[in-house]
Each structure stands twice: as C-alpha cells, then as structure tokens.
Amino acid sequence: MTDLIPNLVAWATDVIHTIGYPGIAFLIALEAVFPLVPSEVILPLSGSLSASGVFNVGLALLAATIGSCTGASVLYSLGRWGGETRIGLWLDRYGKWVLLDRSDLDKARSWFARHGSIAVLIARVLPGLRTIVSIPAGLALMPYPRFLLFTAIGSAFWNGALIGFGYYLGANWEEVKGLLEPFGLIIYGLIFALIVAFVVLRLRSKFGSNAPK
Numbered sequence: 348m349t350d351l352i353p354n355l356v357a358w359a360t361d362v363i364h365t366i367g368y369p370g371i372a373f374l375i376a377l378e379a380v381f382p383l384v385p386s387e388v389i390l391p392l393s394g395s396l397s398a399s400g401v402f403n404v405g406l407a408l409l410a411a412t413i414g415s416c417t418g419a420s421v422l423y424s425l426g427r428w429g430g431e432t433r434i435g436l437w438l439d440r441y442g443k444w445v446l447l448d449r450s451d452l453d454k455a456r457s458w459f460a461r462h463g464s465i466a467v468l469i470a471r472v473l474p475g476l477r478t479i480v481s482i483p484a485g486l487a488l489m490p491y492p493r494f495l496l497f498t499a500i501g502s503a504f505w506n507g508a509l510i511g512f513g514y515y516l517g518a519n520w521e522e523v524k525g526l527l528e529p530f531g532l533i534i535y536g537l538i539f540a541l542i543v544a545f546v547v548l549r550l551r552s553k554f555g556s557n558a559p560k
Contacts, residue, residue, distance in 0.1 A: 372414035379418025394513025408507050415502035419481045426485025459487040471501025
C-alpha cells in the first residue's frame with residue numbers, strides 16, 4: 348500500500364506530460380467512474396504544471412471539468428438507461444453480497460427525487476460520493492441538462508480549488524508531490540472507512556431487525 352500512491356502519481360504524471368489537456372480530462376473522467384487516482388492528486392499536479400508554464404490554468408480547469416462531466420454522464424446513463432428493473436433484478440440476485448436489496452433502491456430513488464439537484468452539487472466536492480451520486484440521479488430520471496449543469500458547477504468549483512492549490516504552491520512539483528502522496532493515502536483511507544461503516548451499520552440493522560422481541 349505504501350508504494351501505491353507514489354506509483355499512481357508517477358503514472359498520472361506521465362499521462363499528463365505525454366497527452367496534455369486530454370490527459371487531464373481522461374484521468375478526471377476515469378476518477379469520476381472509479382477513484383483509481385484521486386483528483387486530490389491529479390489536479391494540484393495540473394496546477395503546478397500551469398505555474399511552470401506547461402499548461403494554461405484556465406484550459407487545465409476546462410479540461411478537468413469536461414472530464415468530470417464525462418465520467419459522471421457515463422454513470423448517469425447506467426442509472427437511467429440501465430433501468431430500474433435490471434438493477435432491481437441484479438439486487439434481488441446479488442444484493443445480499445453487498446448488503447443491499449430492492450428496498451434500498453426504492454429509498455434511494457425516492458430521496459433523490461426530493462433532493463437530487465443539491466445532492467449532485469454537494470457530492471462533487473466529497474470523495475467517494477462524487478463517484479456514486481450519478482447513478483441515483485439517472486434512476487430518479489433527473490433531467491439530464493439539469494444534472495449536467497449542477498455537475499459542471501460543483502466540479503468546476505472543486506477542480507478550480509485544487510488546481511489553484513497546485514498553482515499557488517508553484518512550479519516545483521517534487522515538493523508538491525511530497526505533500527500530496529500522504530494526502531492520497533488519507534483519501535483512500537477515508538473511502539475505506541466509509542465502506543466499513545456502511546457494512547457495520549447494514550449488518551447491525553439487519554441482525555437487529557431479526558432479534559427476538
């Protein structure tokens with residue numbers, strides 16, 4: 348695990364150096380679907396390279412936001428056109444392995460129908476949640492233009508803050524990297540802790556509901 352973040356950072360650095368702005372968009376789109384390399388690492392790197400004159404900071408922000416919207420749109424499409432019926436059938440068959448069932452799908456859809464817009468906006472600045480929030484948005488049939496608008500606003504805010512952080516730290520990426528590698532481990536640790544908390548709460552709920560009165 349100690350080598351994971353440095354290796355991912357080195358790979359992300361190579362991608363960005365080799366492909367440029369499309370590389371930023373690609374990595375952020377990938378992170379939006381699956382948090383392989385946290386944006387907390389990718390975006391400050393882009394800001395640092397902007398400070399050194401490799402990139403234009405505005406174009407780096409645009410590329411990152413396009414990547415965020417692209418990845419989010421993929422998951423939105425899975426929720427909307429994958430269909431509640433198919434996802435419900437999958438939960439009926441395999442949901443027990445992830446401690447979910449069809450009732451959880453109904454609850455998520457109902458909640459999202461009431462709070463969808465603000466949920467999309469806020470989730471864009473929260474590790475882990477920004478990856479999964481797009482699926483219930485699709486399931487709730489949130490209008491795509493509205494989904495895209497709130498995704499773009501939230502993503503632009505988050506991307507701009509992290510790119511600005513890297514830009515402020517300056518052109519010496521080695522110093523920036525030394526600061527961010529431990530932070531990347533913290534992000535993965537936070538996501539893992541959220542997963543563990545979810546599992547514990549689900550098990551407690553299920554076993555508690557089956558306890559003798």
